[in-house]
Amino acid sequence: MFKSLLAKIRQVMYKMGIVKGIQKLTDKREIPVNDEMYNLIDVWKAVYAGYYKDWHDTSYMTVNGKKQRKRASMKMGKVAAQKMATLIFNEKCEINISDTKLEETIKDILKTNKFNREFRRYLEYGFALGGMVMKAYFENNQIKVSYTTADCFIPLAWDNFRITEGVFVSTFRKGEKRYTHLEWHIWEEGNYIVRNELYESSHDHELGVKVSLDTHFKELSEEITFHEIEKTIFVYFKPNIANNFDTNSPMGISIFANALDTLKSLDIAFDSFQREFALGKKRIIVPTSAIKTVVDPQSGTMQRYFDSDDEVYEAMNIGDMDAEKIHDISVELRVTDHVAAINALLNIFAMQVGFNAGTFTFDGVGVKTATEVVSENSETFRTKQDHETNVEAAIQELVEAIVEIADTFNVFPRPADYEVSVAFDDSIAEDQSAEITKQIQLVTNGLNSKVRAIMKIHGLTEQEAEELLVKIKEEQATVLTESIDMFGMGGKTPVKKKEGEQK
Known part of the structure; x- marks a missing residue:
């Protein structure tokens, strides 16, 4: 889709003043849009779908001449992306926040947005296409989360940690007309700006002319300026794989890009x-x-x-x-x-x-x-942990985006300080019991603290681990007291009478 639209979108960027005096968007290094990356995404998307024209349309000779046919596909791109997403995120994963009240609120918001289901689905798309985007926004007095695949997002600026500006591109048809909606997220003079534009075209491969938002989005504003927002309200997730196709691009690559x-x-x-x-x-x-x-x-x-x-x-x-x-x-x-x-x-x-x-x-x-458990030293488990690093970072940034929106629209105040962690399902590792035994040995030999051991075993934050340790000690003290009373050691010790003495 982007291969045909990028040239037109460049012209829009030029008129908006984002790109000045350049013929190609890629001539400006501050704007990391590379046509070749989107060409690759098109290939990965086709392979993920199971039909890539260059592979699957083949010809053969018969006595009647040359014939065409479609080659069968194993759709292993889909299988690999689905397997990776399932290993990393499932219903057993838990999001933990050090602020208890904030944790309850965030979990309610995510539950309302069907986060577990939608995030798992788009995580698979992210592994297949090299990335996906999550965005927090406010609508109908509710905080909502939307998702976009890598082929429908153009990064504009980034730092060492995350993409900070970008364009969301969505297309749809009404009758014989094709519409393209551009949603710009940019920073100007310390303010977070969201601009909306709608374009109408009679052809699929053209951006067309700009039309009024009222054509299809009557309640959408052309520009919204947020003075209070401190961080970008969208999150770009990519697999934890170095981009060997364009080392200067902030975009990710498919897990099967090199296969x-x-x-x-x-x-x-x-x-x-x-x-x-x-x-x-x-x-x-x-x-x-x-x-x-x-x-x-x-x-x-x-x-x-x-x-x-x-x-x-x-x-x-x-x-x-x-x-x-x-x-x-x-x-x-x-x-x-x-x-x-x-x-x-x-x-x-x-x-x-x-x-x-x-x-x-x-x-x-x-x-x-394979469905059997694997060793923690196995390649599968190491790869799983590598990708979990980026998944956890994406979820942490999403929580930050939700807090930004909540504070801006007075849904709830911004907490002074909080810590977000994700407890992933490590049941595929050869034994959680082996990890527990390992932590017990470390604590027994004075090589680890009980708090650190609890954090490792249960995937908790340090504060949560300390609270759990206090509860464990309280329960152990209660059990010890009950055991003493059970054996009659809580009161006076009974004296055995000698023979002939009255009881």
Whole structure:
């Protein structure tokens, strides 16, 4: 989509004064828009969908000439992105905030916005396309969260930590007209500015002319200036992988960006596996004379020796010596060879994406993913932890964006200080019990504090761990008291009477 729109959007930026005196947007280094990155996103998106024209439209020769067909796809781009997103974020993940009241409020807002479901879905898109964007905004007296894929967002400025300015691009059709909505998020003189523009076109590949927002967005303002906002209210998430296609770009890359050759080979092998059954079907060659109709001398009806509708039989003119001979030309299917080749390619793909070898296996029916637990030293677990760093940072920034919106629209006051952490589901690691044992040994040998051990085991903040430790000590003291009373040690010790003494 951006390949055709970027040139037009550059003109809009020029008129707005964001770009001055340049022919191409990429000539200005402060604005990190690279056409090639969006071309790559188009490729990743096509591979994720399972149909990339350059791979899957193929030709072959027949006796009647050249034919076209669509090559079969294993859709491993989708499988890998889904697997990674599921490993990292699921219903067992918890967002913890040191400010208890703020934590309850944030969790209510996220629950209202169906965060667990939507974030998990867009996280998969982010792994496939190299990024995704979350945005907090205020509408109908509620704080809401929206999501955008990497192909619908243009970064304008960034620092070492995050993208600070950008353009959200959305398109839709009404009748024969195509509309493009541009939402600019920029900083000017310390103020956070949101500008909205709507363009109308009769063609899909043109930005068109600017029209009034009232055409479709009657309640949308052309420009909103926020004086109180201190931080950007959108969050750009990208996989924790270095961008080796454009090292100057703040944009991320797909988790399978460097495995495209392997994905292409997988689809070629899988397509060949499917066609093995179609092209290797049983065929029996019979003489042309054998399929001719003959008259039954008793009934007088016309009959054939072979069923002419049976696709197994092929009629051919055979030499005199073999005129009466039937030839079975069935070939042996190379199923085992194909399965072995596909599994070898799957192991290469798993390595390139960051999974253990054997994560994906093909059994001749379909692809299966490993479900067993893995060691903390495994490649899958290390990759999972790498991406969790960026996921946690994105969630922390989203909480900050929600607080900014809440404070601006007087939903609730901005807390003076708070800490956000995410407890991820590490149940795929070979044993949570092994981690618990490890922490107990460290505490016992004086190599770690109980608070730090609790933080590691439960994924809590330091304050939450300290509170939990206090509760544990209180419960242990209560249990000890109850145990003493149970054995009669809480009162006077009973004296055993000697024989002959009165009780």
